[in-house]
Amino acid sequence: MNGRLTIVGLGPGPKDWVTPAAADAVADADYILGYSPYVNRLTPRAGQVFEASDNREELARARRALELAACGGRVAVVSGGDPGVFAMAAAVYEAVEDNPASADGIDIRVEPGVTAMLAAAARIGAPLGHDFCAISLSDNLKSWATIEKRLRLAAEADFVIALYNPASKARPEQIGKAFDILLEVLPGETLVVFARAVGRLDEEIDVVTLATAGDATCDMRTLVLIGSRATRKVISGDGRSWVYTPRSERK
Template identity: 70%
Template sequence: MSGQLTVVGLGPGPSEWITPAADATISTADVVLGYESYLARLSPRRGQIFEASDNREELTRARRALELASSGKRVVIVSGGDPGVFAMAAAVFESVDNAPELANEIDIRVEPGVTAVLAAAARIGAPLGNDFCVISLSDNLKPWAMIEKRLRLAAEADFVIALYNPASKARPDQIQEAFRVLQTVRAPQTIVAFARAVGRTDESIEITTLADASKALCDMRTVVLIGSPSTRAVHGSDGRTWVYTPRFVRDA
């Protein structure tokens, strides 16, 4: 092998959520590439080079990493959360698919991380206790009509639904469009949870219902969880609320 390229997940926020394996991989890299806000979470070791780029330059970043690895360097690309969930691992393999010669004699690996939906679920209780699906509301890389179709079919199939990228400055209203689609299938009392900036100092958790979900605020750092028909809320004596989805499904 002439070099090594590893795609690493940093988890959703705090440093203690970076796995030991991911930390060890980063520590031995010659070059670390990533979106600037992710690199800001790390401190370069002696002799390391950090290369930051914009969050819409995934394919350019992946190609650059492959070229560096081809020159014999140990290269790491960092992603938030898990690198295989709406993140850089797919961009790396898309680059290889488009130009297989870029991967000649490179040892390519993916080092998993804690993805945002798992961190959000842990804060809330056990909403993913039964079958669930994850859908990104970003229509930068797929048409909105497909997103609406997936939302409707997932709701009809009684999945717990986790929404990534629910709102941004460029897409402030799509989360409301998503709720309108879900309201045609799911009952108004369906539990909805908003988990924002989980693991960070400005973390916030809001548990509401589908009928009132449009009143909640969310942004790109929010994961929205829509319960299945069997998802339940449990209220503790201290006023805390947990959300869980039973492991069993009764016959229809």
């Protein structure tokens, strides 16, 4: 008898940001698979089997999950944030495309989670109040030329841009290259938000301009939001400030 495979989003980190449906899927699973830092956020119940693996083993992890479910297991594959945003949901369906029979009879479902750009936006105000897009700066699965093209076109279209995977030890220079590309299109006073470890004890959020953004530091735990030409700060009478993008292009 075939089992069930649930692809679960654990949100950015805080337990309060895990949906009840995602928590139920994890609690009900016989097997929990995922990238080690995400699996380590969970406490196994009696009888559960945890299988943690490296962050570049997504396809192998997806195939293993399908194998376990095909044998009747209740399997949860966990991702941080939302599993459908640069995460494991796409890897599972890629594995199914490679071997359609591997999904036969398996109940496959995706439980959404709070993704990093939504968490960061909520912390700073409403920067995603109008049209926006998300781009990963990781060139592990696509060329840097593709990333450059998408950055330039998104800036020309005046989207608010959420940058995922902005920098790592292997490619610390790419975020600076991204800012250089954006500065070819956008004015230097464009607002940029650096949101690191949102919702955690070491959370840091900084608002700078695109002209000075190259002086900031970020890592893989940082989500970078690039404002559109309409994005602005709004300041209350008592001096508090937020970043938002008006709903109307005429405002």
